Amino acid sequence: MRRPGLCFGAGVVACIAVIAAAAPLVAPRDPYASGIDMLVPSSALHLLGTDDLGRDVLSRVIYGARASLAIGFGAALAAMVIGVPIGLVAGALRGRVDTVLAALIDLFIALPGLVLALIITVMVGANLRNLVLVLGFVMWPPIARLVRGQAMALREMLFVEAARATGGTPLWIIRRHIWPGVLPIVAAQFATSVAFAIFTSASLSFLGLGIPPPTPDWGGMVRAGYDYLAINPWMSLAPGAAVSLTVMGFYVMGRSFR
Amino acid sequence: MAELAKPSAGSAGGTAGRGWFRLMLGLIVRRVLLMLATAIAISALLFFAVTQLLGSPAAMMLGQDASPQAIAALNLKYGFDRPAIVQYLHWLTGALTGDLGRSYTTQQSVAAAIATRIPVTLELSLWSIALAVIAAVVSNTIPTGRRVLQPVVTAANLIGITVPNFMLGVSLIFILSVKLDLLPSTGWVPWSDGVGAHLEHMIMPVLTLSAYYFGAFSIVYRAEYQNVLRRPFVRVAQAKGLGEWRVAFRHAAPNAILPVITFVGISMGQLAGGAVVTETIFSMPGTGRLFVASIESRDFPVMLAIGMLIVVGVVIMNLLADIAYAVVNPQIRHDL
Numbered sequence: 337m338r339r340p341g342l343c344f345g346a347g348v349v350a351c352i353a354v355i356a357a358a359a360p361l362v363a364p365r366d367p368y369a370s371g372i373d374m375l376v377p378s379s380a381l382h383l384l385g386t387d388d389l390g391r392d393v394l395s396r397v398i399y400g401a402r403a404s405l406a407i408g409f410g411a412a413l414a415a416m417v418i419g420v421p422i423g424l425v426a427g428a429l430r431g432r433v434d435t436v437l438a439a440l441i442d443l444f445i446a447l448p449g450l451v452l453a454l455i456i457t458v459m460v461g462a463n464l465r466n467l468v469l470v471l472g473f474v475m476w477p478p479i480a481r482l483v484r485g486q487a488m489a490l491r492e493m494l495f496v497e498a499a500r501a502t503g504g505t506p507l508w509i510i511r512r513h514i515w516p517g518v519l520p521i522v523a524a525q526f527a528t529s530v531a532f533a534i535f536t537s538a539s540l541s542f543l544g545l546g547i548p549p550p551t552p553d554w555g556g557m558v559r560a561g562y563d564y565l566a567i568n569p570w571m572s573l574a575p576g577a578a579v580s581l582t583v584m585g586f587y588v589m590g591r592s593f594r
Numbered sequence: 595m596a597e598l599a600k601p602s603a604g605s606a607g608g609t610a611g612r613g614w615f616r617l618m619l620g621l622i623v624r625r626v627l628l629m630l631a632t633a634i635a636i637s638a639l640l641f642f643a644v645t646q647l648l649g650s651p652a653a654m655m656l657g658q659d660a661s662p663q664a665i666a667a668l669n670l671k672y673g674f675d676r677p678a679i680v681q682y683l684h685w686l687t688g689a690l691t692g693d694l695g696r697s698y699t700t701q702q703s704v705a706a707a708i709a710t711r712i713p714v715t716l717e718l719s720l721w722s723i724a725l726a727v728i729a730a731v732v733s734n735t736i737p738t739g740r741r742v743l744q745p746v747v748t749a750a751n752l753i754g755i756t757v758p759n760f761m762l763g764v765s766l767i768f769i770l771s772v773k774l775d776l777l778p779s780t781g782w783v784p785w786s787d788g789v790g791a792h793l794e795h796m797i798m799p800v801l802t803l804s805a806y807y808f809g810a811f812s813i814v815y816r817a818e819y820q821n822v823l824r825r826p827f828v829r830v831a832q833a834k835g836l837g838e839w840r841v842a843f844r845h846a847a848p849n850a851i852l853p854v855i856t857f858v859g860i861s862m863g864q865l866a867g868g869a870v871v872t873e874t875i876f877s878m879p880g881t882g883r884l885f886v887a888s889i890e891s892r893d894f895p896v897m898l899a900i901g902m903l904i905v906v907g908v909v910i911m912n913l914l915a916d917i918a919y920a921v922v923n924p925q926i927r928h929d930l
Contacts, residue, residue: 446911455644543870543874544886572768573765573768576761587755
């Protein structure tokens with residue numbers, strides 16, 4: 337294995353994607369069906385026990401992958417849609433536009449993402465669409481900065497100089513000459529962004545601002561199970577381990593592309 | 595190392611004098627003005643977002659079944675019916691004189707509520723940041739047995755970055771409190787109730803929070819340290835026959851620590867909100883927990899005040915970083 341990081345990351349991501357897609361086939365039980373066996377520790381019937389409403393923890397962890405991946409991919413995409421054009425324009429054009437955009441990027445980078453996400457989420461309300469948009473808004477600055485740096489380096493290249501000399505308009509140069517050079521970095525950054533989005537959305541739902549129940553959602557499950565650590569620890573530890581593994585998979589995959 | 599640090603200090607000292615001093619003063623004044631403008635702009639944005647976008651604060655506080663009379667009374671009491679700009683100016687002038695209003699839920703003075711909580715967050719964060727800096731620098735600098743140690747350090751870095759705080763905290767509670775019964779699971783005890791009890795309650799929160807900082811500091815430090823190792827003065831130190839440890843810790847490490855210090859500065863700026871999750875897990879009465887509680891109860895004055903505390907912290911730290919860079923690096927001076 338020449339690239340252990342890529343194999344590990346891609347392997348984990350592939351497994352979780354398959355589990356999320358095939359959740360109805362993989363999950364032993366209905367994740368919404370409550371029962372009278374509440375807070376049962378691990379047993380043959382319920383591998384990871386049941387939660388405080390008697391629902392099967394394993395099935396809920398499996399279904400939880402869906403919400404996490406949806407938010408992760410959605411938010412990363414939203415962040416790219418905002419961050420990439422800003423970074424491209426700032427880096428490819430000189431002068432005032434760049435100064436203003438760069439100052440904006442610096443300011444937003446310094447603001448703590450989780451706190452910003454908390455404030456906005458409470459204002460717009462927590463649901464899948466809003467969470468995707470809020471996280472996208474919180475995550476665009478690092479992407480813009482990365483793209484801007486790369487675009488600035490490309491701008492100085494001879495082929496861009498030549499394109500300018502032959503009368504290429506700025507927009508055409510960005511699209512035709514700078515964008516292809518930025519694309520590989522954006523692709524690598526995408527995986528890291530998914531990791532960060534899943535991490536932050538899980539923290540938000542741990543703080544009580546996630547997808548509303550009863551939809552299975554990892555961060556919220558950790559919070560709910562936290563009071564019952566002594567009775568059925570899996571209720572909290574299993575979804576926590578699932579978030580950690582998923583974030584790790586995407587993060588390692590993103591890093592190994594560099 | 596000391597010899598190599600001199601040139602930059604020397605060039606700054608070389609231009610020292612009235613001209614340099616005037617230049618720096620002008621720069622600092624301009625930056626401070628910019629900082630004030632930024633802080634006011636963000637505070638206005640935050641204020642309008644919180645008070646206007648959320649809809650009528652009175653309706654939200656009283657619930658859906660509130661009668662129009664009750665809403666009108668509350669509007670009158672808190673002045674919600676005045677134009678937004680008037681409300682903002684009222685709030686801003688109050689804030690500048692240290693009056694942040696009263697909490698809607700407890701009726702307590704917001705400034706007093708925050709003041710009692712800052713020491714908790716400050717202590718938690720300072721322990722965590724200190725522990726994380728030491729761990730990140732030492733673990734990434736140790737030369738002997740790198741082969742053995744390297745995978746361990748890499749794994750620790752990865753865990754620090756990717757495992758969410760709440761998972762670390764819950765795992766620690768499960769192992770150390772529930773299974774081994776070594777430490778109290780949650781809560782906070784003031785120093786006055788006994789040093790031992792206070793520290794006992796601090797251990798798990800500090801470990802949890804420092805794991806996150808450790809991962810971040812490690813990435814920054816390791817990248818810079820690998821660069822420094824390739825620089826000629828490290829070769830010279832090795833060629834002189836100095837021991838591996840001496841080269842690593844005395845010569846290379848001090849030259850790689852600057853980015854970590856910058857990062858520590860940024861973390862300090864975000865301090866008021868940096869421990870939100872950790873304080874929530876361990877039920878610690880810090881600013882982060884207060885912030886989450888104010889969000890849950892829609893307690894706008896508290897939300898606004900802590901939000902502004904964070905913004906001001908961030909803006910001040912950015913300013914200090916800019917000035918520090920300008921003082922150290924003569925090239926940057928002209929760009930500002």
